[in-house]
Amino acid sequence: MRKLNKKQASLLNTGRQLFWKYGFKRVTIEEICREANTSKMTFYKYFPNKLELAKAVFDSVVDESLAHFQKILHADLPPSDKMKQLLMAKMEGTHDISKEFLADFYGDAELGLKDHIEQKTQETWSTMRKDFERAQENGLFRKDLNLDFYIYVSQKMIEIINDPYLNSLYSSADQLIMEFTNLLLYGVSPHKYPLCVA
Amino acid sequence: MRKLNKKQASLLNTGRQLFWKYGFKRVTIEEICREANTSKMTFYKYFPNKLELAKAVFDSVVDESLAHFQKILHADLPPSDKMKQLLMAKMEGTHDISKEFLADFYGDAELGLKDHIEQKTQETWSTMRKDFERAQENGLFRKDLNLDFYIYVSQKMIEIINDPYLNSLYSSADQLIMEFTNLLLYGVSPHKYPLCVA
DNA sequence: TGCAAATATTACAAATAACGTATAATTTTA
DNA sequence: TAAAATTATACGTTATTTGTAATATTTGCA
Numbered sequence A, B: 001m002r003k004l005n006k007k008q009a010s011l012l013n014t015g016r017q018l019f020w021k022y023g024f025k026r027v028t029i030e031e032i033c034r035e036a037n038t039s040k041m042t043f044y045k046y047f048p049n050k051l052e053l054a055k056a057v058f059d060s061v062v063d064e065s066l067a068h069f070q071k072i073l074h075a076d077l078p079p080s081d082k083m084k085q086l087l088m089a090k091m092e093g094t095h096d097i098s099k100e101f102l103a104d105f106y107g108d109a110e111l112g113l114k115d116h117i118e119q120k121t122q123e124t125w126s127t128m129r130k131d132f133e134r135a136q137e138n139g140l141f142r143k144d145l146n147l148d149f150y151i152y153v154s155q156k157m158i159e160i161i162n163d164p165y166l167n168s169l170y171s172s173a174d175q176l177i178m179e180f181t182n183l184l185l186y187g188v189s190p191h192k193y194p195l196c197v198a
Numbered sequence C: 001t002g003c004a005a006a007t008a009t010t011a012c013a014a015a016t017a018a019c020g021t022a023t024a025a026t027t028t029t030a
Numbered sequence D: 001t002a003a004a005a006t007t008a009t010a011c012g013t014t015a016t017t018t019g020t021a022a023t024a025t026t027t028g029c030a
Helices: A006-022 A029-036 A040-046 A050-073 A079-094 A099-107 A113-137 A147-161 A164-168 A173-186 B006-022 B029-036 B040-046 B050-073 B079-093 B099-107 B113-137 B147-161 B164-168 B173-186
Strands: none
Touching (some): A006 A029, A006 A040, A050 A079, A050 A113, A099 A113, B006 B040, B006 B099, B050 B079, B099 B113
16 A cells, blocks of 8 residues: 555545545546546556545545644654644644545445444544653653543634634634644743643 | 525525535435425426526526625715625625536536526626616716726636735735725825726 | 315336446557 | 556446326415
């Protein structure tokens, strides 16, 4: 699964775009081939059917965002920058997998999809969790911070940040994110230096 | 075509939403019925087929935005407000008919669609054109302004206003629109009062 | 209440679209 | 140029969608 063929990559990308936009069911194999400038035969050379392509798309999205996440976490940056970037990455990540795609892909009680997603999600989750633990040991978070709590809260924050009213209070999304980052970093007290870094 | 039934309206609205999102081909009649809480029989009572529903959707969108346009044009407002609102209405109008919908609906060399759209468009256009002429007589535009030129320019402006770079120069879309409105109203010279109102 | 009109349900034949495969022709690439 | 990869075309098989009919059920109204 490491190095992928040109055609294979083209199919994967086109599938991603189309699935993202229209969901799983509404997109046909022939359409993907057309958009990817690929023949149907080549499609079937690399993927047994549409479902397997969709799984590959899902996996690639998850892998990609995990890689992005890790790159930030392991970068040589001051903690406040790191946290800002993590938060922004999460925001972008919201748009990586569309409602339409997941609705078709997960919602329908079709074969094995639920299992596939849950497995992949759990793998990714445990990787992320370990990364967070190491980050805590390295001083990105204070030692007595409950990581599960933090992850839950920062997850919820994505929803909050997308709230229309809240956004209307700021002239740009960046400002709102910055506000949240500061809240997370420094709390509400007027301190000059980070409180949560050990 | 004046007063429409509850169910009929529901089908029209649902069709509009789904077509807008996914285009014409990707949406099925049964899906529309499901979303509209309507039976297939009722669908066929009001529309002979999907195509006629789509035409009705298209017409309703066009009629609606024309009505909106006229309401602004005939309102009792100072010229600068009128022009600002016209510009904003145009911006919103950009989103009324989606790429996907028109691509399926117009692009495919299917039966009669091109004709239908072109006819409707021309009707609307000539109505709008007459409205503009009357507005010019009433003093909203200066007498020596070429209306075709104005309409063309303000059409182009929509594209310009949606340019990402240009938007990045302003903290909100409103500000950018205001800038353009002022440019259109007052030109670039530092005058205190409108120049283009007769 | 009771009776039309409107709507829903179910089932179905016909048409259409999508899938997946075989074969032969063509293009790439080494 | 020879081998590998890709395309083009065609085709049988399913699956889906359409449009209709016959039969309940609900709704609005006198």
